[in-house]
Amino acid sequence: MAAAANISLQFSSSLVHGETKLSASSTLLMGAPLASRSPCPPYDLKMARPLVIQSKRLSGLEESIRIRRERELQTSTTSKRRPALRRGKVSQRLPVPDHIPNPPYVASKLLPEIAKEHQIHDMEGLVRMRAACELAARVVDFAGTLVRPSVTTNEIDKAVHQMIIDAGAYPSPLGYGGFPKSVCTSVNECMCHGIPDSRQLQDGDIINIDVTVYLNGYHGDTSKTFLCGEVNNAMKKLVKVTEECMYKGIDVCKDGAVFRKIGKKISEHAEKFGFGVVDRFVGHGIGTIFHSEPLIFHHSNDKGGCMVEGQTFTIEPILTLGTTDCITWEDNWTTLTADGSPAAQFEHTILITKTGAEILTKY
Known part of the structure; x- marks a missing residue:
């Protein structure tokens, strides 16, 4: 489940899902402060200067790829038939059995602040972290088997919810800052944080299913974008390249590597295809x-900042066929591309090791 940031890094005091804002004065949500060390100077949000993004002019090849991609999408019969995403009916929140421990934020409707401490785990913590991530991976793959025309995202949410509680875990999104469902389902132009509802999936849709579980005190977080029926080639390419971008970002991760390498690799690969x-x-x-x-x-x-052995975090790029500008519905969660163009996302939780990164949300 993605967090969000202002490019200037001038954060406000809370995190709003969908139109998410991050806090520089983050606090821990549970337990004692997490162990933290860093081979590089810490990245101080308070001292950070506004982030300046240098954009290069597209080469003739990149521009021709972008134009060809847009033409492919415009001439696709599937894309012409697809209406703009509309809000469906959201059913009531599903219950969680009393014996399953809740994350601390469930007791409050307020959105938790982002904790400043990097999460670095001992051996016992890693055992629990791996178990949570493996469950999340199994759940998202199961959810993918449900994707087909006529199925509602609400039905997917119900099935995911049941699988998670049957495993003795809590669906992390449920009650997070008031989020009403157990999973995020983002269809077509929805970038992320889509709320499951009564809308039926249509032939030619794409859908990102974002699963996070809370098991034995640890969260495991992963998402995949699935094809529904016969999807046009432009959208298939978007989904394929987005997954490749995630793995490009993971490939540069290891103890001591700088965080900015992740964005560099992802951007370079996406730009080759005009996304x-x-x-x-x-x-x-x-x-x-x-x-x-x-x-x-x-x-x-x-x-700034470097990765540290034993640290866990998510990599979850979102790519679009058109603009990267977004709009958020009145529910304060569902975030769509401003021009209605499709978006895709993939996500893994990874563990930093001495020589690379271990993907935890695989089994």
């Missing part, structure tokens, strides 16, 4: 706390 990389939503540290530092920018940036 936009959304800069508003970011990856985040995860563990006993759902959202913490470090914030992971997926676009080219000048973010």
Whole structure:
């Protein structure tokens, strides 16, 4: 589940999902302060200067790729038939059995602040973290088997909810800042944080399913974008390249690597195909706390700080066929591309090791 950031890094005092804002005065949500060390000087949000993004002029080849992609989308019969996304009916929140422990934020409707501490785990913590991430991976793959025309996103939410509580876990999004469902389902032009509702999936849709589980005091977070029926080639390419971008970002991760390498690799790969990389939503540290530092920018940036062995965080780029500008519905969660163009997202939770990164949300 993505967090979001203003490009100037001048954060407000709360995190609003969908139109998310991050706090520089973050506080821990549970337990004692997490262990923290860094081989590089810490990245101080209070002292940070506004982030300046240098954009290069598209080459003739990149521009021709972008124009060809737009033409492919315009001439596709599937895309012509697809109406703009509309809000459906949101059913009541599903119950969680009393014996399943809730994350601390469930007791409050307020959106938790982003914890400043990087989450670095001991051996026992890693055992629990791996278990939570493996469950999340199994759940998202199961959810993908449900994707087909006529199925509602509400039905997917119900099935996901049941699988999570059957495993003795809590669906992390449920009650997070008032989020009413157990999973995020983002269809077509929805960038992220879509609320499951009564809308039926249509032939030619794409849908991102974002699953986070809270098991034995640890969160595991992952998402995938699935194809529904016969999807046009332009959208298939978007989904394929978005997944590739995620892995490009993961490939540069290891102890001592600088965080900005992630955004550099993702942007370079996306630009080859003329896709936009959304800069508003970011990856985040995860563990006993759902959202913490470090914030992971997926676009080219000048973010300071280095990765540390034993640290866990998410990488979850969002790519678009058109603009990366967004609008948010009145529910304060559902965030769509401003021009209605499709968007895709993939996400893994990773563990930093001495020589690379271990993907935890695989099994």
